[in-house]
Amino acid sequence: MSEQLQYIEHTENWVKQVIMKYNLCPFARQEVERASIRYVVVEEHKAKAVLQALLAECALLDEQPAVETTLVILPRGFEGFYAYLDLVDLADEALFDQGYEGKYQLASFHPDYCFDGEAQDDAANYTNRSPYPTLHIIREASMEKALANYSDPESIPERNIAFARRKGSDFFVKLLAECHKSVP
Secondary structure: OOHHHHHHHHHHHHHHHHHHOOOOOOOHHHHHHHOOEEEEEOOOOOHHHHHHHHHHHHHHHHHOOOOOEEEEEOOOOOOOHHHHHHHHHHHHHHHHHOOOOOOEEEEEEOOOOOOOOOOOOOHHHHHHOOOOOEEEEEEHHHHHHHHHOOOOOOHHHHHHHHHHHHHOHHHHHHHHHHHOOOOO
């Protein structure tokens, strides 16, 4: 199996075995079952090249409405969390500059994700930890529609944080390690 396919497999495992299985995103199951999630590996390690790839994915989403969302997997160059956060800021600016504000938004995931003001070892950080640095392109219209049909969407982050803290960091360390294993 090529490295790119392994990155995709590990990320798909994470979506199914962590995000969907533990309902961290209550909207993931439908998209997994519909096979409407696109997984793209961007091997570039320079911000400008990553931003070009990100904008190309937005253009693809414009052209292919059957693809609900894209996970842009960045296996190299953004292992450092702060460099990754800088990239997220640049990506948000690029979406704005290209007229995608209000159409697409980004969610960010990283193996070392740490919420501002939280300790690095706080289990709550695992709600946004992934096998690789990942930019998730979300259609805002779809998100608005999903949220309109979900009672108390504001409770999702608090529920996830409480769940993560109840389970503890060791639980999530094991889950993420399992994502790196091939599923027969």
